[in-house]
Amino acid sequence: MYIVLGAAEDSAQVATGALPAAWEAVTFTDSGFGTHRRIPTERLGAFITEVEARNHSKTIRWAWADARVLMPLLLDQGVSPFRAHDLRLVQRILVTAETRAQNNLSFTPTIDLLTEDDAPAGTLPPAQVAAGQDSLFEDSLFQPARPQRTFPTAVQLTEELKTQLAAIEASPQPKRLRLLAAAESTGGLIAGEMKFYGIPWNRAIHERILTEALGPRPGLYEKPYEMVKLAGEIRQALGSPKVNVDSPADLLKAMQSAGMRVESTRKWELVSWADENPRLKSQRHAVVDLILRYKKLSRLFSANGWNWLDEWVKDNRFYPAYEVGGVVTGRWGAHGGGAMQIPKDVRSAVQAEEGMILTVADASQVEPRILAAMSADPKLAIAGRDRDLYLGIAELGERTGSALTERAHAKIALLGAMYGATTGESGRLMPHLKKMFPQAIGFTEQAARIGERGGQVTTYLGRTSPAPSADWFERQRNRSTAEAERAAVSASRAWGRFTRNFVVQGTAAEWALCWMSLIRQKLRTTVMFGKPMRSHLVYFLHDEIMIYGPEREAQTCTKIVRESAQQAAELIFGPVPVQFPVTVVSTDNYAKAK
DNA sequence: CCTAAAAGCGCG
DNA sequence: AAAGCGCGCTTTTAGG
Numbered sequence: 001m002y003i004v005l006g007a008a009e010d011s012a013q014v015a016t017g018a019l020p021a022a023w024e025a026v027t028f029t030d031s032g033f034g035t036h037r038r039i040p041t042e043r044l045g046a047f048i049t050e051v052e053a054r055n056h057s058k059t060i061r062w063a064w065a066d067a068r069v070l071m072p073l074l075l076d077q078g079v080s081p082f083r084a085h086d087l088r089l090v091q092r093i094l095v096t097a098e099t100r101a102q103n104n105l106s107f108t109p110t111i112d113l114l115t116e117d118d119a120p121a122g123t124l125p126p127a128q129v130a131a132g133q134d135s136l137f138e139d140s141l142f143q144p145a146r147p148q149r150t151f152p153t154a155v156q157l158t159e160e161l162k163t164q165l166a167a168i169e170a171s172p173q174p175k176r177l178r179l180l181a182a183a184e185s186t187g188g189l190i191a192g193e194m195k196f197y198g199i200p201w202n203r204a205i206h207e208r209i210l211t212e213a214l215g216p217r218p219g220l221y222e223k224p225y226e227m228v229k230l231a232g233e234i235r236q237a238l239g240s241p242k243v244n245v246d247s248p249a250d251l252l253k254a255m256q257s258a259g260m261r262v263e264s265t266r267k268w269e270l271v272s273w274a275d276e277n278p279r280l281k282s283q284r285h286a287v288v289d290l291i292l293r294y295k296k297l298s299r300l301f302s303a304n305g306w307n308w309l310d311e312w313v314k315d316n317r318f319y320p321a322y323e324v325g326g327v328v329t330g331r332w333g334a335h336g337g338g339a340m341q342i343p344k345d346v347r348s349a350v351q352a353e354e355g356m357i358l359t360v361a362d363a364s365q366v367e368p369r370i371l372a373a374m375s376a377d378p379k380l381a382i383a384g385r386d387r388d389l390y391l392g393i394a395e396l397g398e399r400t401g402s403a404l405t406e407r408a409h410a411k412i413a414l415l416g417a418m419y420g421a422t423t424g425e426s427g428r429l430m431p432h433l434k435k436m437f438p439q440a441i442g443f444t445e446q447a448a449r450i451g452e453r454g455g456q457v458t459t460y461l462g463r464t465s466p467a468p469s470a471d472w473f474e475r476q477r478n479r480s481t482a483e484a485e486r487a488a489v490s491a492s493r494a495w496g497r498f499t500r501n502f503v504v505q506g507t508a509a510e511w512a513l514c515w516m517s518l519i520r521q522k523l524r525t526t527v528m529f530g531k532p533m534r535s536h537l538v539y540f541l542h543d544e545i546m547i548y549g550p551e552r553e554a555q556t557c558t559k560i561v562r563e564s565a566q567q568a569a570e571l572i573f574g575p576v577p578v579q580f581p582v583t584v585v586s587t588d589n590y591a592k593a594k
Numbered sequence: 595c596c597t598a599a600a601a602g603c604g605c606g
Numbered sequence: 607a608a609a610g611c612g613c614g615c616t617t618t619t620a621g622g
Contacts, residue, residue, distance in 0.1 A: 247618065248601055266602070268608055275607090299603060302616055327612060331606085338614055341604040367606095367611095412609095419610035426609065501611040505606095542606045542612090600619075606612080 002028040002085060003051065004063045004161055005070065006154030008038055016147035019073065024154035028063070028161060036154070044070075045077025052082060061085050063161045065113055065152045067185075067324075071192025080193055082524070086185040087157055088113040089325055090164050093180060097171075097464045100456040107167035110159045111152055173462055179571065180461035183513040184325060190516055190537055191322040191332070197538050198317030199350060200358070200548060206309055206349035214297055217306045224301055230294045237287045245294055258287070267292060303338060304346050312337035316353075322540070329502055330463045330509040331542060340541055350590030352548070359535070359547040359557040360593035361584045363515070363565060365389045366543045368414050370508045373569060373578040374460045375443035379436065381577040390414065396436065404432045417441055418504050420448060420497035444500050451499025452492045459506035460572060468495050507572075511580070512543060514568035519545065522560045528553060546590070554586040 004026045011020035021041055027034035039047045052060055063085040064070050074080060092114055094107045152160075168177045210217070215225030223231075231245045240254040248265045255262055262273050274288040312318055318337060326333025334340045342350075352358050368389055372380035383392035393410035397403070404410055409425075413433040416426030417440075434441040447457050451465075454473060458464045472491055479485045516537060523533050535549025535557050547557045565580040585593045 244618095249619080264601085272607070295603080299616090303604070303614095329612065331612065333613065335614075338604075338616095340606075341614060343604060416610060419612095421610035424609050425607075497610065498612090505612065544606080596622095598619100598621080601617085603616095604614085 001055070001059055002061050002063045002161060004028055004154050004158045005044075006065065006157040007151035009153055009155070011151075012153050013148055013150045016149045018149075019069070020151050026154045026158050028158060033158065041073065042077075045074050045079035048074065048079050048081055063087060063157065065157055067188030067192050069151075071189065072196065075192065075196040080189060083182070084185040084189055085161065085164075085181065086188040086324075087160050087164065089184045089188055090181045091160070092325060093177075093184060093463055094164060094167055096466065097177075097458070097462060098167075099467060100458065100464045102456075103171065103458065103462070103464060105167060105171045107163070110163050111156050113152070113160070171462075176461045179514075180463065180510065183461075183510060183517055184330075186517040186520065187324040187332070187513050190520055190540070191324050193520075193536060194538055194540065195319060195321050197536050197548070198319040199539050199546070200352055200356070201313045201316055201318040202349050202351040203309060203313055203316055205351055206304075206313070206346060207306075209346055209349065210300070210305060214301055214305070224297070227294065227297050227301060230290055230297065234287065234290045234294060237290060245291075246298070251291070255287075260287070265291070267295065300343070300345065303341075304343060308337065318350075327509075328466060329506040330459065330513075331505065332509075332540065339539075344591075347593075348589055348591035352588040355551055356548060357551045357554045357586055357588060358590060358593070359549075359554055359561065359584060359586050360590060361545050361547075361558075361561040361582050362594070363512075363543040364581045364583060366508045366511065366580070367418055367504050369578050369580055370511060371418065371440050371444065371504050373573045373576045374503070374507055375440045376576075377437050377439035377443070378577065380440045381579075385577070385579055393433075393436070397432070400436070402432050402436055404429060404436065417444055418501060420444075420493075420500045444504070447503045448496040448500035450496075451502075452496035454492075454495070455499070457499045457503050459503055459510055461507070461510045463506050463510070465499055465502045465506075508543070511568050511572060512540075514571050515564050516540060516545060518564035518567050518571070519547070519560055522564065523547070523557075526556060526560070528556060558584045558586060 005023055006026075007020040008022040008024045011022045014020055019041060023039050023041065023044060025037045025039060025047070048062070060081075061083045062081045064087065066088045067084060067086050071080070091109055094105070095109065095114070097103050097105050098107045164181075168174055168181060171177050214227065218224045234245055235241050235243055238254045238258045240257070243254040244250045251265050252262070255265070260273065262269055270288045270291060274285055277285075312320070318339070320334050320337045320339030322339070323333040323335060325331075332340075350358070365384065365388075368380070369384055371377070372384065379396070380389075380393075383389060383396050385392070388407070390407045390410040393414065394405055394407045397405045397410070404413060409429055410433075412426045413429035415421075416430055417433055421427050421430070430441075450457050454468050454476065456465050456467055472495065475484075475491050476488050479488050520537060523535055523537070526533050533549065533553050533556065535547050535553045537545060538548045539546035545561070547561070549557065561584050562582050565582045569576060569578060569580050587593055
């Protein structure tokens, strides 16, 4: 049974930043619409709790416009629903799926939930906006319009839900699409919870890292002592007393006039330059070393320095916001604080409090394993059974007389196959890999060919890749000159690499969603010592999750994480010979996890 | 002057 | 030895 939650008719229009004062709940079952009920906002959490308790929570699915609006509210009231249908997230999947003819999917939204509001709820305190305007324009005949926002009503959302469910049921793969809708919606719940709980972040530890590397916190607009010192040493070593070390162009010129043959200031180029110019001019080595150290410090200071701490860490918690399906492939994006780029160097600031523990889990070689499952390549599946997949490939190569007998080579070749590498070592090793796993490699090549001619592909559960732009098609038509021809071929290949990777990366993202959903479900239903567990998911990064909870729950968390990995694969693919092993570490500190 | 793009580095 | 996929963020630089 679905229960649609939308704004009550008379409360739908509110000042920007505010929420409707009342909501309406409409039940929706196979036999049609049921009761309508009005709930004041402050009673919403209690209402959900009551209904879930009465109906055995698992039979209820809450349908709403956008978890980003309701989850903060509900969590503040101490409630997080079991299951949801996120009409915005599902609409995005269906709208894209509809654009690919082969999907045979017919869907037209009844209300637009995708166009972003210019000011999401919570960014502008309405009371202050109103007060400011009143004092400024008190005597004016022209009262400025107070910015308004209209929330969809329950009645509107019910229409949309009906349309979405009908589109899914009428599609050629309703079972898969249903799972995708459920998993994506649960993602919305989990993202809301993660934002609410935050990652435990020890400010004192982080400050110690900064001080040790950079010196004491500098004043406003000043650079830390260690950076200033290094910059001086770089200028001296290059013989350019005025070079601005922060300007790549300036630094490049200075390096070149000091006799270094480099084309850019990129890290890898400096490293390879140093490798090619050994011993003799040991001073040049020193320059590269200084520059690399400066870059490292500069990055730490600007991306994860004191300003970052002030802005993102409150009461020893880091609160990033996640964007479910924010990446075309279905991966999550994150905004705020660079939550998906936490450098290894500062991870020791993620420290559990007294009596608490972090369970950090990392799924091994997810994308190749996903490829094995979705292409139904038995040899690739077996290569990864009970061992490191790349090692398994190397061992198989050894046994069958292939040139691919080393783990490092197997890894480069397989990654290249999924990314579309054609040159270099990866391109060279590929034919050997194809001989060993024709089914899997053929699958990725098929996806690439579709993209090269401007077609669209879908993931296993049915997320569809976008069509190329009008510019792309125009470029394919225009082959009047040799240069235009080259540009067309290059754009075609680039889009082929995108679709090739889309199917694997996107299906891996679906696996991760199911993995997390199962973990969440088990954490909520497992009873320990007569009480529900207190551990929660607090962090997610593509193929890695973090749970935070009481120490005594660690063992159970580990078990849940492992089981869920394999169950996620079965949920998506059914019984498959592909294993999904997970590295799990229970620790008080994130830096110890890897 | 402000904004958008580029350069560079972080993550998977 | 440094390419082949997907991102976010900061700083500098180029363009209107």
